[in-house]
Amino acid sequence: MSAVLDTHGHGDHAHDDHGHAPSGWKRWVYATNHKDIGTLYLLFSFTMLMIGGVLALLIRAELFQPGLQLVNPELFNQFTTMHGLIMVFGAIMPAFVGFANWMIPLQIGASDMAFARMNNFSFWLMIPAGLMLAGSFFMPGGAPAAGWTLYAPLTLQMGPSMDAGIFAMHILGASSIMGSINIIVTILNMRAPGMTLMKMPMFAWTWRITAYLLIAVMPVLAGAITMTLTDRHFGTSFFNPAGGGDPVMYQHIFWFFGHPEVYIMILPAFGIVSQIIPAFARKKLFGYSSMVYATASIAILSFIVWAHHMYTTGMPVTGQLFFMYATMLISVPTGVKVFNWVATMWRGSMTFETPMLFAVGFIFVFTMGGFTGLILSMAPIDLQLQDGYYVVAHFHYVLVAGSLFAMFAGAYYWMPKWTGVMYKESRGKLHFWWTLIAFNVTFFPMHFLGLAGMPRRYADYPMQFADFNAIASVGAFFFGFAQVYFFFFIVLPCMLGKGEKAAQQPWEGAEGLEWEVPSPAPHHTYETPPKLNADANKVIG
Amino acid sequence: MKSIPNKLASLLCHAGVWAGAWVATAAQAVNDLPGGPAVNQLNLPEPATKIAAEQNSLHWMMLILCTVIFVAVFSVMFYSIWKHRKSVGHKPANFHESVTVEIVWTIVPFIIVILMALPATKLLVAQKDTTNADLTVKATGYQWKWGYDYIKGEGEGIGFISTLDSGQRAMSDAGKPQGDNYLFKVDNPLVVPVGKKIRVITTANDVIHAFAVPQFGIKQDAIPGFVRDTWFRAEKVGFFYGQCQELCGKEHAYMPIHVKVVSAEDYTKWVDGEKKKLAAKADDPSKVWTQTDLIARGEKVYAANCAACHQANGKGAGPILPLDGSAKVLDADKLVQVQVLLNGQNNGAMPAWKQLSDTEIAAVITFTKNSWSNKTGQIVQPAEVKTARK
Numbered sequence: 001m002s003a004v005l006d007t008h009g010h011g012d013h014a015h016d017d018h019g020h021a022p023s024g025w026k027r028w029v030y031a032t033n034h035k036d037i038g039t040l041y042l043l044f045s046f047t048m049l050m051i052g053g054v055l056a057l058l059i060r061a062e063l064f065q066p067g068l069q070l071v072n073p074e075l076f077n078q079f080t081t082m083h084g085l086i087m088v089f090g091a092i093m094p095a096f097v098g099f100a101n102w103m104i105p106l107q108i109g110a111s112d113m114a115f116a117r118m119n120n121f122s123f124w125l126m127i128p129a130g131l132m133l134a135g136s137f138f139m140p141g142g143a144p145a146a147g148w149t150l151y152a153p154l155t156l157q158m159g160p161s162m163d164a165g166i167f168a169m170h171i172l173g174a175s176s177i178m179g180s181i182n183i184i185v186t187i188l189n190m191r192a193p194g195m196t197l198m199k200m201p202m203f204a205w206t207w208r209i210t211a212y213l214l215i216a217v218m219p220v221l222a223g224a225i226t227m228t229l230t231d232r233h234f235g236t237s238f239f240n241p242a243g244g245g246d247p248v249m250y251q252h253i254f255w256f257f258g259h260p261e262v263y264i265m266i267l268p269a270f271g272i273v274s275q276i277i278p279a280f281a282r283k284k285l286f287g288y289s290s291m292v293y294a295t296a297s298i299a300i301l302s303f304i305v306w307a308h309h310m311y312t313t314g315m316p317v318t319g320q321l322f323f324m325y326a327t328m329l330i331s332v333p334t335g336v337k338v339f340n341w342v343a344t345m346w347r348g349s350m351t352f353e354t355p356m357l358f359a360v361g362f363i364f365v366f367t368m369g370g371f372t373g374l375i376l377s378m379a380p381i382d383l384q385l386q387d388g389y390y391v392v393a394h395f396h397y398v399l400v401a402g403s404l405f406a407m408f409a410g411a412y413y414w415m416p417k418w419t420g421v422m423y424k425e426s427r428g429k430l431h432f433w434w435t436l437i438a439f440n441v442t443f444f445p446m447h448f449l450g451l452a453g454m455p456r457r458y459a460d461y462p463m464q465f466a467d468f469n470a471i472a473s474v475g476a477f478f479f480g481f482a483q484v485y486f487f488f489f490i491v492l493p494c495m496l497g498k499g500e501k502a503a504q505q506p507w508e509g510a511e512g513l514e515w516e517v518p519s520p521a522p523h524h525t526y527e528t529p530p531k532l533n534a535d536a537n538k539v540i541g
Numbered sequence: 542m543k544s545i546p547n548k549l550a551s552l553l554c555h556a557g558v559w560a561g562a563w564v565a566t567a568a569q570a571v572n573d574l575p576g577g578p579a580v581n582q583l584n585l586p587e588p589a590t591k592i593a594a595e596q597n598s599l600h601w602m603m604l605i606l607c608t609v610i611f612v613a614v615f616s617v618m619f620y621s622i623w624k625h626r627k628s629v630g631h632k633p634a635n636f637h638e639s640v641t642v643e644i645v646w647t648i649v650p651f652i653i654v655i656l657m658a659l660p661a662t663k664l665l666v667a668q669k670d671t672t673n674a675d676l677t678v679k680a681t682g683y684q685w686k687w688g689y690d691y692i693k694g695e696g697e698g699i700g701f702i703s704t705l706d707s708g709q710r711a712m713s714d715a716g717k718p719q720g721d722n723y724l725f726k727v728d729n730p731l732v733v734p735v736g737k738k739i740r741v742i743t744t745a746n747d748v749i750h751a752f753a754v755p756q757f758g759i760k761q762d763a764i765p766g767f768v769r770d771t772w773f774r775a776e777k778v779g780f781f782y783g784q785c786q787e788l789c790g791k792e793h794a795y796m797p798i799h800v801k802v803v804s805a806e807d808y809t810k811w812v813d814g815e816k817k818k819l820a821a822k823a824d825d826p827s828k829v830w831t832q833t834d835l836i837a838r839g840e841k842v843y844a845a846n847c848a849a850c851h852q853a854n855g856k857g858a859g860p861i862l863p864l865d866g867s868a869k870v871l872d873a874d875k876l877v878q879v880q881v882l883l884n885g886q887n888n889g890a891m892p893a894w895k896q897l898s899d900t901e902i903a904a905v906i907t908f909t910k911n912s913w914s915n916k917t918g919q920i921v922q923p924a925e926v927k928t929a930r931k
Contacts, residue, residue: 333647460724
């Protein structure tokens, strides 16, 4: 049976539970085990992915043809807003925290996360927040409809659900901060002897940097939405021009959070891919230390580029030039990462199981998103594309084909360790090709729509845009069904323990401490610090 | 270079013929809109200003450079995928580090990025230069229409509101749109002379909007409480279209921008006519109206400004409060409703309508007080509104 659904430890690890492990619902509600909490995070984020996905399909259904067929524009705006909020704060961020919970202690040879009860708290805080976000549709006046960026002063016109949304974001922010503190403390204090920082697996490295970013910027978001809240109810005028406030200041504060936020959503993906490529190329990661430095450079640069989201607000020319140069600079360390991945594959001995397919797919499609990002970074061109479908295409190329593909790669890579069951390779391959093709059918035409001038967040559009919208809508539904297939035909069988039993080391070329424990990983691992070899990737007694 | 998108477009159109058959949208009946989007347009619009033309060539330059780099990098990757597979018996090499290589592929992209930044800088500086304008027009974003005021230059003093054609809004609701200019048709387009530098000052009345005309290569947020500016010099006469580009509430998709570029002589003629009309149309706020006339006038004002939210039947919808049977509308103190119109309420969910004339406000209030089930018999005269404004 799998570790995921297993109530007790395994026979050969009789000491694992010390005879007082909670069982039944208490195992999950009182969970302090990093693996259980990781599972909870992953299941929660997949649920939110489905809710956000249904909203996306409602959007695409309405946009299938010009004219309003299904919803009114007010409801449409609620869909786009909640799709964004739920995907960013409910699906992608918690999913990476789930990966971190499961894998970081295993990868660095720690017994658990540093603060087990805070870990439990940071997960269970997400449930009320998620319910509040998803439930805001049933509040008077419907869900917030100001876009996921919640620009003032439109937020001042929203109904009571806006306050629920702000509350939910505060809770999610607190949860993220706690999760980040936990990850940083775990990495800094609980590494097994011999696991120096520069021997750490890339996933732990990228998460460490991500956690610093989170701690730096989540309070900034909290500040922005708190000011929105006091503007709405307590007579302040931070963003209300009628009282001397500045709506553009909201955008500066929001994007000072928002740009590091997009790297928060991609850096752990870089980490996952950096582990999978070497494993299936049967060759060490090329330029490990330059990968670490590139990640750190991206993180540092992310703090000085925020206003490239605001070229059309009307900055002084020097301001635009500064943000344009800084943004273009980011392509340098990002390019280094892509080159290193290709160099890792070069003259390797590659096989293409599903994790590798998703990782290679990630590099290929993410790089397209990277190049459109470079094009968007140029202020004169961005002026044409800002707030249009080109931008929508760009950020879905980096967030869906980037973050989500990397998470699929990671899920296939580590699921044997999580569940003790090997997924069916043919199903994994089907899922990959289905997802890749449907993704491109959905989002590639959006580049054309954006270049032709179709604005985003439009419930209805001129007739000239009809064909590409129809293609995108059809692709979106195929993409959505692929993920339902993923859950019912790949994840669920593994969780139920149906399928071939996985070996401790199911991948020939994979290295790292997570493969030094049995599959499924027993409830407790590395209770005493393991003794490591010189490369810190094997236990030697 | 222009032929590349055209060829691509024709290729795609061929593919689109059979795709279109099963997609079965009405799109096949639609044609390119001159000055607006083309059917299945693949690239930036055909430029009508120098700035837009330079944006196009900058975009082409970036597209080509990025494609070349992309193809180069991924040829290496796919070559490796093809040759260095375990299934063809390739044995893994052992290298995993090279400082030289790392430095090379940091420096080279850095240099490429600098080369890309040079033309962009030049163009950016040019498009931010709004000095020495021949004509200055203020564009004010309202929920959900544009107001244009000619501030400086020929036509100074002209001002009007530009709203989407209500027939097109109705088509949208019915889900059966048609016409090449669907969602672009307005009652009063912005009229400007050809070949003159037009400075557009943007601001907004309620929330942030964005003024954009793709063929001019301009997009500028219109921010309440602040003024920003941009400029264009149209090189040919004709109609040019844009749409609001910043989410501004539920009717965001329904506040297009329609610019009519005319020759200098036609522009002078238009200004003369407009000035005469303005003089004739100016409502004397001290005129005393009969109830029938006010209601008839008010119905038009209502249809143009209020019906989008409160609906033609006055019942409202969702968060929008009904006017039919509303306590504020039925209030014996007429000033209650006058104040709502002048100042808005609920944090601007009901916006202020002070940009309407005294006569228009008086008319629309009289209309709502005597329509549907509302039978107050009250009349609000323009003079009362004028007093209330102070």
